[in-house]
Amino acid sequence: MGEVLVVTSGKGGVGKTTTTANLGTALAMMGFRVILMDTDIGLRNLDVVMGLENRIVYDLVDVTSGRCRLKQALIRDRRFESLSLLPAAQTKDKTAVNPEQMKVLCEELRQDVDYVLVDCPAGIEQGFKNATAGASQALVVTTPEVAAVRDADRIIGLLQADTEMRHPKLILNRYRPQMVKRGDMLDVEDVKEHLAIELLGIVPEDESIIISTNKGEPAVLNVNSRAGEAYRNISRRIVGEEVPLMDIEDAGAFMNRIRRLLGLRTG
């Protein structure tokens, strides 16, 4: 029986869908059985990022409303046998599903796989409640910006207050070591200190993400993509492997060490 992980952030545009697609694909590459579920009803995107948009027949709302069986709605990825997608409905809205139905659905989904990755919509309303209802662990995605970290903090507070997910894990996305070095971007330590949850990994800003989204091929499939490498590392941490942060990921901590050595850092 598998684990249900929800990928959430509060703020839109920080990389939830990219993260879901890449972690799911990386886990499937490692041989795990994975289902990706898009819960952004009315604004589905995960199908496009995965390159599966032309194969959708049924969607999540068709399943919860009994118009089709679960197996009929799951789209199997061509690249990996063990990877499938349950797409969101595009023509309905978030009220077409409720948290109770999502709980039941997640329970059914996890029967035959190792991981169910739930792509959560932006916001903290119904869509968020639906996406988190059936999950046992949350991955909070943020970027090193004030607005994104603030929303992540709010999400962490909601997860801890209203769900069983007391220990969400953090993914810091779109990190730019050069800007951090220049002092123009919040560094890893700043973000960690403010959010005070376990850091699962750092994904560098990388043009290859846009290229991979253009093609509908997750970046983890590209051996030369730095972001892809970061996502592969994160998925190894998800399954319990000890993987050190990559060089680029370590830039912030490294600078802090230097600054501390020079006595420039206080507190």
Next chain:
Amino acid sequence: MLDLLQRILGRETSRASKNVATERLRLVLMHDRMDLTPQMMDSLRSDILKVITDYLEIDEANMEIAFHRDKGSIALVASIPVVKMKRLPTCM
């Protein structure tokens, strides 16, 4: 000219932007997290009372506890009318 110089020297101006972000983030999170639920406010109030009543007799009905927000800082301000001091055993 000054701008160019600053850009060449880089450091001072650019380092500021991260520091500005950190400070703004600190404050905005403090504000956000301060939205304590009425239950949490009540339990804060009763915990404060518990400590104070060991030392003082106070007018509970007229006690006021609230957050005061100011630019750059937040304070927990309590106004607690004292009715009587308790006689404490002198220490040492």
